[in-house]
Amino acid sequence: MKKNFAPVTRLVPDLHKAKEISMKLSEKTLAGTAEASNFLTDFADVLLFITRTVKETFSRNFEFREFLLQCFQIGNKTLPLISVTGIIMGLVLTIQSRPSLAKFGADAMLPGMVAVSLIREMGPVITALICAGKIGSGMGAELGSMKVTEQIEAMEVSSTNPMRFLVVTRVLAATLMIPILILYADALGIIGSWIGANIKGDVTFTLFFSQAFSHIDFIDFVPAFIKSIFFGAVIGLVGCYKGYNAGRGTESVGIAANSAVVLASLLVLIVDVIAVQITDLL
Amino acid sequence: MIDPQTDAITPAKTNSINRVVEIKNLRKSFGGQEVLKDLSLQLFNGENLVVLGKSGSGKSVLIKCIVGLLNPEGGTINVFGENVGTLNPDDLSELRKKIGFLFQSGALYDSMTVKQNLEFPLRRIRKVLTKAERDEKIKEVLENVGLADAINKMPSQLSGGMRKRISLARTIVVDPLIMLYDEPTTGLDPVTSDEISLLINKIQKKYKTASIIITHDIECARQTANRIIMLQDGEVYLEGNLERFEKSKDPLIKSFFK
């Protein structure tokens, strides 16, 4: 395992160099345009952060207890919110599509259509956006306040690598838990859809369920699941990056939490666009 | 070995084995603001060195450089003969196991109870201890700081002074060889301050610890100091024993030792 990652490890000094060069470059060529130079150094910083996280993930001494704790907390914090959103998603989608389908006499298509749009798009994206708000900002605020109150430094002097203890565990927990939460939201969405279908009409759940799943193919399911994993990783990485690199005053905690939500939501949508393009090619 | 009771230790009397920390020509600045310029000092085996200085004179920065939390721009720092600036992460982590660091802000882990806060360094630094031994040790240090009944509280439930004392307990629980105290008695009432000063002396005697004690509390300095250093403008302004400071005619020193 460790051997495979040697290239990444070797990349780190190069990235440091790249950052220095980009800083010099931005000083010289973009003098005055602070934003552009900020963008370049930020970008190098982010790359460095990601490579360090990956490197630490595959180092020995994985902090398993903290990882489990984070998994539990992600589930615990978001479960009620995601349950409600999931049901509402299915319900609203059903109630709104029913009239247009009825116009073509395609009522029977309803369960299948709702299931496909839930699993392919609505479920992953809406759940991920909610997680970006709840988990991304939580991580930004938590790590940010730990940074500001010297708790991260206290870990370092206790011979604990804070990247390994705080960042790796949180990023992995988000990467594992968010896809699971998305599947859970999909399932509740279908239940919500059944409730919606029953408001005007009478379908048994088993019939509704089998109708819904007869329309779902491998191609609906697998790309959406892979996309979900990326959503999780993006949310974890952005939350930790913003928190870990918070400034020195208390106001930095708020800034870290806020910018974590904004960036994570934006990146979720960007990943989604890319994923849709790739799935389209298949 | 130096007797903690003797006064100032002149470098002539000592050899390099006695120096647990040796700092030469240290320089550190933040964005153009020079905080430490050309600072040199030694910490000898078993002594309590008190560091005085105005707010913002770089005392906290100094001890953060010693444990490698900040990277100085110039100069060398040797701790137990190892150059902190050139150590790789694993060796630095090993070296840090021998150093206790009390943060000025306390830096208690907000998400953990008092017990978990104390367990954190114990699990990582004293790996061989069994659970029973850990619990015993935690109980002992909490009694030392007079807060045995706070063991299951969260940091947010503690007062400022209590947090400081828990933080001190967390630092001493692993029996470090060098202690760096950043204002151990600030914000404490006179009775508790005295107790903390006594505790610092007790640790020094019991474990033969060498300590740097940053403080504004002259009473604490009187009780604990074997030697005192005054920082001013990023350099050592005056160095000597307590007597030398008490008798000084210098206005800056006098304002500290009123």
Ligand SMILES: Nc1ncnc2c1ncn2[C@@H]1O[C@H](COP(=O)(O)OP(=O)(O)OP(=O)(O)O)[C@@H](O)[C@H]1O
């Ligand atoms: N990480 C940092 N980034 C930027 N400036 C810093 C940093 N740490 C310290 N400084 C600056 O260095 C100077 C010295 O700070 P330091 O915390 O060492 O003071 P101090 O002597 O401990 O003061 P006090 O007695 O108030 O604690 C201050 O002017 C502070 O603004």
Ligand SMILES: [Mg+2]
């Ligand atoms: Mg300070």
